Amino acid sequence: MKRLAILGSTGSIGVQALDVVDRAPGRFQVVGLSARRNAARLAEQVRRFRPRLVSVADDAAARELRGLLDGAAPEILTGDGGAVAVASQAEADFVLAAISGGAGLRSTAAAVEAGKAVGLANKESLVLAGELIMARAAERGVSILPVDSEHSAIFQSLAGHNRKEVRRLILTASGGPLRTVPAERLGAVTPAEALKHPNWSMGDKITIDSATLMNKGLEVIEARWLFDVDPARIEVLVHPESIVHSMVEYIDGQVVAQLGISDMRGPISYALGHPDRVGLGLDPLDLARVGKLTFEPPDPVRFPAYTLAWRALELGGTAPAALSGADEAAVEAFLQGRCRFDRIARVCAEVLEAHRVEPLVSIEQAVAASEWGKREAARRARED
Numbered sequence: 001m002k003r004l005a006i007l008g009s010t011g012s013i014g015v016q017a018l019d020v021v022d023r024a025p026g027r028f029q030v031v032g033l034s035a036r037r038n039a040a041r042l043a044e045q046v047r048r049f050r051p052r053l054v055s056v057a058d059d060a061a062a063r064e065l066r067g068l069l070d071g072a073a074p075e076i077l078t079g080d081g082g083a084v085a086v087a088s089q090a091e092a093d094f095v096l097a098a099i100s101g102g103a104g105l106r107s108t109a110a111a112v113e114a115g116k117a118v119g120l121a122n123k124e125s126l127v128l129a130g131e132l133i134m135a136r137a138a139e140r141g142v143s144i145l146p147v148d149s150e151h152s153a154i155f156q157s158l159a160g161h162n163r164k165e166v167r168r169l170i171l172t173a174s175g176g177p178l179r180t181v182p183a184e185r186l187g188a189v190t191p192a193e194a195l196k197h198p199n200w201s202m203g204d205k206i207t208i209d210s211a212t213l214m215n216k217g218l219e220v221i222e223a224r225w226l227f228d229v230d231p232a233r234i235e236v237l238v239h240p241e242s243i244v245h246s247m248v249e250y251i252d253g254q255v256v257a258q259l260g261i262s263d264m265r266g267p268i269s270y271a272l273g274h275p276d277r278v279g280l281g282l283d284p285l286d287l288a289r290v291g292k293l294t295f296e297p298p299d300p301v302r303f304p305a306y307t308l309a310w311r312a313l314e315l316g317g318t319a320p321a322a323l324s325g326a327d328e329a330a331v332e333a334f335l336q337g338r339c340r341f342d343r344i345a346r347v348c349a350e351v352l353e354a355h356r357v358e359p360l361v362s363i364e365q366a367v368a369a370s371e372w373g374k375r376e377a378a379r380r381a382r383e384d
């Protein structure tokens, strides 16, 4: 029985992870759950999975949760410290880091520090502080198992191969909901349109990031640290069918790919079960029905956010953290109708330009750079 702490349990990844737990009786025990304010959903999860420890953002959410649980409540902690405590609790063997945004970094770092195996959905942990997290994980002998479908595909395509023989990592991208929208229409795109992802059902932030292609840029940064690979060896291919989840090319020109249906329970279960696979009873991949698989290069002119992530990676240090924070605030402004779609990338570019890059030496510095990026972007989005 693997004992799991699930951070971000009420979100898209968290809910699907608990579904994996349900589909694999006897394989996993849930010992900790963490959410922000969705007390109603968290209460249902607590009743079903009986964790010992849970955390929520603040006292109001804790009161609401207690009220919903009448009686048999687990220990309820609050704030950033609460998620950190759930991540580092002695009872957990495995931490699924599925909080959205830079808010997930401290708890991911705490899980590594506590020597837990980590299933990493929160890509921002590696965008903000990949170098530090991976170095510390190596020192502590901790495995970081990717949950992002592309990184899971690469991880699976690397298994059994010699990493020194890798020529390129090829990340695929669906192209998002606006792939075919003409450039001149991008300014008028509404949140409802941008939230309509053709293949994946995900949280709002990552769905908008898929629409701007910022998500793919952030994934490039994630891959750079997760697989310790020179960015020059990372490529991106738009693949609208989202069947080939990513590929690895070796020095002899052979390419190993991982394919599957667009269902996050695949990569989630691979991380949770590793090194074993988990039978899920999902629909099989029917390639005859898919018919054809197509690929095209990303369009950096229509989707400049993608290029910004590469630029931040090149600048290094605190630059990716500042960009990630800026993106969070700009996406929030867009979702609240305060910023046009095509302004998201422009605001992020302005913030990255204004950022004074420092070499990255601590998690707190990465958090501070991300918070600075958020404030700058929120201000600039308001000025729009």
Ligand SMILES: NC(=O)c1ccc[n+]([C@@H]2O[C@H](COP(=O)([O-])OP(=O)(O)OC[C@H]3O[C@@H](n4cnc5c(N)ncnc54)[C@H](OP(=O)(O)O)[C@@H]3O)[C@@H](O)[C@H]2O)c1
Binding pocket: 007, 008, 009, 010, 011, 012, 013, 014, 034, 035, 036, 037, 038, 039, 057, 083, 097, 098, 099, 100, 101, 103, 121, 122, 123, 124, 147, 148, 149, 200, 201, 202, 203, 204, 205, 206, 264
């Ligand atoms: N969804 C996907 O298919 C997918 C695929 C690949 C990677 N990812 C990555 O996985 C992560 C989670 O994505 P998601 O789509 O599952 O997000 P989501 O649906 O928005 O859920 C986010 C979760 O994090 C919690 N949360 C948000 N802010 C928090 C804070 N400040 N402190 C504590 N908890 C907080 C939320 O709690 P409340 O519900 O209480 O607000 C919720 O449980 C992201 O980093 C994303 O990039 C997601």
